[in-house]
Amino acid sequence: MAGEQKQEMKLMSGGAVVALLLAILGLGVGAxxxxxxLGAVTNLSDQYPWGLWxxxxxxxxxxxxxxxxxxxxxxxxxxxxxxxxxVRPAVLxxxxxxxxxxxxxxxxxGKPWQLWHPIINWNPQSMLFEVAWxxxxxxxxxxxxxSPNLFEGMxxxxxxxxxxxxxxxxxxxxxxxxLSFGHQNSLGGLFLLSSAKxxxxxxxxxxxxxxxxxxxxxxxxxxxxxxxxxxxxFKMEQPLxxxxxxARGTAVALAVYLGARGADLAVRGNLGLIFSExxxxxxxxxxxxxxxxxxxxxxxxxxxALPIMTHEEVH
Amino acid sequence: xxxxxxxxxxxxxxxRGCQVACKSWNELSVVKTTITGSFENPPAMSETCYTRxxxxxxxxxxxPVWNFVKEQCLHCKEPACASACPVGALVKTKSGAVAYxxxxxxxxxxxxxxxxxxIPKYEWSKAQQPWVRKCTFCAERQADxxxxxxxKTCPTGALLFGEADEVLAxxxxxxxxxxxxxxxxxxxxxxxxxxxxxxxxxxFAELGFNTKVPLEALPPLTWSSLSKIPMxxxxxxxxxxxxxxxxxxxxxxGE
Numbered sequence: 001m002a003g004e005q006k007q008e009m010k011l012m013s014g015g016a017v018v019a020l021l022l023a024i025l026g027l028g029v030g031a032x033x034x035x036x037x038l039g040a041v042t043n044l045s046d047q048y049p050w051g052l053w054x055x056x057x058x059x060x061x062x063x064x065x066x067x068x069x070x071x072x073x074x075x076x077x078x079x080x081x082x083x084x085x086x087v088r089p090a091v092l093x094x095x096x097x098x099x100x101x102x103x104x105x106x107x108x109x110g111k112p113w114q115l116w117h118p119i120i121n122w123n124p125q126s127m128l129f130e131v132a133w134x135x136x137x138x139x140x141x142x143x144x145x146x147s148p149n150l151f152e153g154m155x156x157x158x159x160x161x162x163x164x165x166x167x168x169x170x171x172x173x174x175x176x177x178x179l180s181f182g183h184q185n186s187l188g189g190l191f192l193l194s195s196a197k198x199x200x201x202x203x204x205x206x207x208x209x210x211x212x213x214x215x216x217x218x219x220x221x222x223x224x225x226x227x228x229x230x231x232x233x234f235k236m237e238q239p240l241x242x243x244x245x246x247a248r249g250t251a252v253a254l255a256v257y258l259g260a261r262g263a264d265l266a267v268r269g270n271l272g273l274i275f276s277e278x279x280x281x282x283x284x285x286x287x288x289x290x291x292x293x294x295x296x297x298x299x300x301x302x303x304x305a306l307p308i309m310t311h312e313e314v315h
Numbered sequence: 316x317x318x319x320x321x322x323x324x325x326x327x328x329x330x331r332g333c334q335v336a337c338k339s340w341n342e343l344s345v346v347k348t349t350i351t352g353s354f355e356n357p358p359a360m361s362e363t364c365y366t367r368x369x370x371x372x373x374x375x376x377x378x379p380v381w382n383f384v385k386e387q388c389l390h391c392k393e394p395a396c397a398s399a400c401p402v403g404a405l406v407k408t409k410s411g412a413v414a415y416x417x418x419x420x421x422x423x424x425x426x427x428x429x430x431x432x433x434i435p436k437y438e439w440s441k442a443q444q445p446w447v448r449k450c451t452f453c454a455e456r457q458a459d460x461x462x463x464x465x466x467k468t469c470p471t472g473a474l475l476f477g478e479a480d481e482v483l484a485x486x487x488x489x490x491x492x493x494x495x496x497x498x499x500x501x502x503x504x505x506x507x508x509x510x511x512x513x514x515x516x517x518x519f520a521e522l523g524f525n526t527k528v529p530l531e532a533l534p535p536l537t538w539s540s541l542s543k544i545p546m547x548x549x550x551x552x553x554x555x556x557x558x559x560x561x562x563x564x565x566x567x568x569g570e
Contacts, residue, residue, distance in 0.1 A: 039439030046361065046436045049427035077555055079562035110422015110437070110445040121402035121419050127537045128401035128425045130544070170559055178551045182544065192536045193395050193429045196527050208540055 030107050038110065057104045059187055059211075061097070066219025067226075068094025068142060069180035070249070072173045082242050088149060089230065090223045095142040098135060127189040134183035141176045145169075184215035199280040200270050210261055217253035217295075220246050251299035258292050317392075317411035317510060318457060319479035320466060321486050322385050324515040324522070325495070326473035329354070329368050329383035333465035333474070337366045337387075340453065340464035360386055362436045362448040366465055371522050382515070382522050385474070387465070388413060388434045388450035389502055390510035391532075398534035399429035404447075411479065411510040412452035420447060431506050431528045452510070479510065486514050507532025 033041045044051050067090040075083040106112045118132035144163065151160035162168060188211025195203055204210070224246040231238050265271050274281040338345070343363045348356055355370040366387035373380055394413045397405040404419035405426055422445055427435045438445040453463035461467070466476040475482060483503065490496045495516045502512035505528045513519070520526045 033442075035442055037440055037442035037445065038437075040442075042439075044437075044439060046359075046427065047433070049424040049437060073555075077559045077562065079559075108423075110424070111420065114421045117419070117421050118401050121404075123398075123400055123403035125398045125534060125538060125541070126401045126403075126425075127541065128399060128423060130541060132401050166563070170563075174552065174555045174559065177555060178548055181547070181551065186540075189537060189540050190425065190428070192540060193399060193533050195533070195536060196431050196525075196529055205536070205539070 033107055034112070038108075053104070053108060058101055058108075060218075062101050062187070063184065063211075063215035063218035064222040065094040065097030065101075066180060066184060066215040067223035068097075068145075068219070069177045070216055070219045071223055072145070073177055074245075074249075076170065076173045077177070080245075082239075082245065085239065086223055086227055086242060086246075088146075089226055090219075091142060091145050093222065093226060095139070095146055098139045098142060101135065102139065127186050127192065130186040131183060131190065134179050134186060138176060138179035138183055141172055141179060145172055145176060180215075181212060185209060185212040187211050199273065199277050199284075200268075201265070201273050201277060201280055201284040204264050204268065206264055210257065210264070213253060213257040213260060217250050217257060220250040220253060224250065247299050251296055254292055254296045254299070258288065258296060261288060261292075317409065317479045318452075318476065319411060319482040319510045319512065320463070321475040321482045322511060322513045323473050323475070323486075323489065324382060324384060324513060326471045327368070327383040327385065328471055328473075329370060329381070330470065331356075331368050332468040332470060333385060334364070334367050336464040336468035337450075338364070340456070341365060341451070360434070360436060362438045362446070365448065365450040369523060373521060375517065375521075380517075382517065384522055384524075385465075387511065388452070389432055389506075390450075390452050391506050392508040392510065393506075393532035393534050395429040395431060395506065395533040396426035396435060398537060399425045401425065408454065410452070410454060410457050412454040412457070413449075414451065414454055415447060415449070417444075417446050422447075429533070431533060432525060483512065486512055489514060504530040506530075 029041055038044055042051055042053070067086075071083050071087050071090040074080045075087045102115075106115055109115055116136075118129055119136070123129050148160040148163040151157070151163065185208045187208075189208035191198060191203065191207060192205065224243055227243060227246070228238060265273075274284060277284075337343070343365065346357065346361070346363055348358070351358055353370050353372065355368070357364055357367060360367055366385060369384040369386055371382040371384055373382070390407075390411055390413050392407070394405065394407055397403075397407055397413060399405075400420075401423060402419045402421055404416045404421075406414055406416070408414050422437075424435075424437055424447070426447060427433070427437065434449050436448045438448060453461070453465075456463060462476040466474040475485060477485075483500070486500050486503075490498055490500070497515055497518055499519070500512050500514055501519045501524055502509040507530075513524070515522055
């Protein structure tokens with residue numbers, strides 16, 4: 001590829017140095033945690049047994065990996081060929097995202113060396129048991145979905161061709177979509193038990209599905225973001241028809257999410273909680289109106305404006 | 316038959332003998348505490364304190380009132396923690412105890428998130444063998460036909476240990492016999508019912524009890540979702556398979 005020389009130079013860029021320093025710092029803190037325990041490196045307490053780490057990385061961060069199943073759904077199940085180009089980076093992102101969740105959890109659980117134990121000690125009553133199995137199985141599926149690229153690089157085109165055979169690929173794609181649903185859905189399901197602890201602005205017997213819907217939107221948005229950044233880095237023209245489609249998809253997913261959340265609150269008579277729950281009300285409004293509704297609006301606007309903007313950037 | 320304990324708060328004199336007995340029996344280390352302005356000590360349950368007496372200071376009829384509230388794991392009949400645990404390290408035993416198996420525990424702390432009474436505590440300071448800690452209902456004493464250490468120690472009969480149905484009957488009898496009691500039993504219905512139940516002469520909300528705990532068991536909230544998984548998988552395979560087939564028909568489908 002023509003960009004290879006430039007790519008090597010890019011690795012030494014300022015951003016890469018910052019990332020490298022952060023990684024070294026993270027490894028240091030991680031080692032400290034393994035020697036001195038969670039109490040030494042976190043502010044976790046009996047009142048807050050799960051910290052921001054879990055909220056941002058394991059819950060929200062992993063939604064960014066949802067591009068893996070949304071793009072394979074579009075490209076393979078629906079057969080929309082224009083998304084094929086983005087499947088490879090999206091699946092790689094998902095694979096890296098899920099791997100990082102695993103690495104994060106390794107440092108987060110009290111007994112890292114037993115992180116894999118849901119394989120041998122079963123409790124099918126547990127939502128976290130489902131989360132654990134979905135993560136492990138989906139990570140395997142993602143690896144297999146990405147493996148043709150590895151086989152090509154390793155000089156085994158035969159194996160790559162085998163993995164790309166529809167008879168092998170389609171069951172993998174469908175399994176990946178189901179496992180992603182199971183995972184993103186059950187992350188929300190973790191809090192079904194907490195009906196008395198959570199504000200009912202967020203808690204709902206259907207909240208697991210709302211987690212899934214928001215993950216669809218986040219995954220598509222992440223794929224758009226990566227596409228734009230990578231095409232800029234390699235000084236390639238932006239694939240506008242695809243970006244347009246991704247933006248539409250994100251907007252539709254967010255709008256459906258917004259409608260579903262609103263309907264859920266209205267049907268269950270909980271809209272009044274916005275005014276009666278103290279700080280929760282404004283926070284809810286910031287999240288749902290300030291972020292989701294604003295995003296839907298901006299996405300509709302961006303569908304129109306994007307061609308002009310990227311045209312400017314390329315030249 | 317599962318065992319149960321009735322805590323009659325009108326009989327508790329706040330001597331904290333139960334706290335000491337619990338520490339001794341479970342060989343829990345002591346921690347340095349400070350004077351907080353109350354006789355209450357320590358200020359909260361922790362990984363080295365499975366039970367304690369909360370000194371509830373309040374006003375009733377213009378006079379200061381002291382109430383003593385024993386805190387410990389309530390040993391739910393259908394424990395949210397046990398349903399939450401991904402590796403089955405917490406289980407409800409036949410004797411009524413919610414038992415913990417450290418060897419199985421992976422330290423995810425979902426039990427702490429799940430518990431409606433915020434009971435399980437974690438050994439945050441330990442790197443090598445961090446345990447989830449909470450009242451064991453003295454399961455090993457019960458196995459030898461002994462009452463829990465705290466019950467054995469209580470000098471005023473505020474703690475009554477026995478067969479669950481008999482203990483509940485005693486509680487109801489006391490409520491019926493003396494109108495000084497608030498006519499409800501905390502733990503009879505909370506979170507689907509608990510092995511430890513309370514009666515008192517004041518409303519439980521005023522005594523610092525969590526009265527927002529749902530009156531039905533919590534595990535079904537997750538199970539209603541989890542039990543749909545087989546159907547969801549069948550549905551997904553049918554819809555996605557159908558879609559993929561319709562959309563990719565042709566000699567070179569997919570590629």
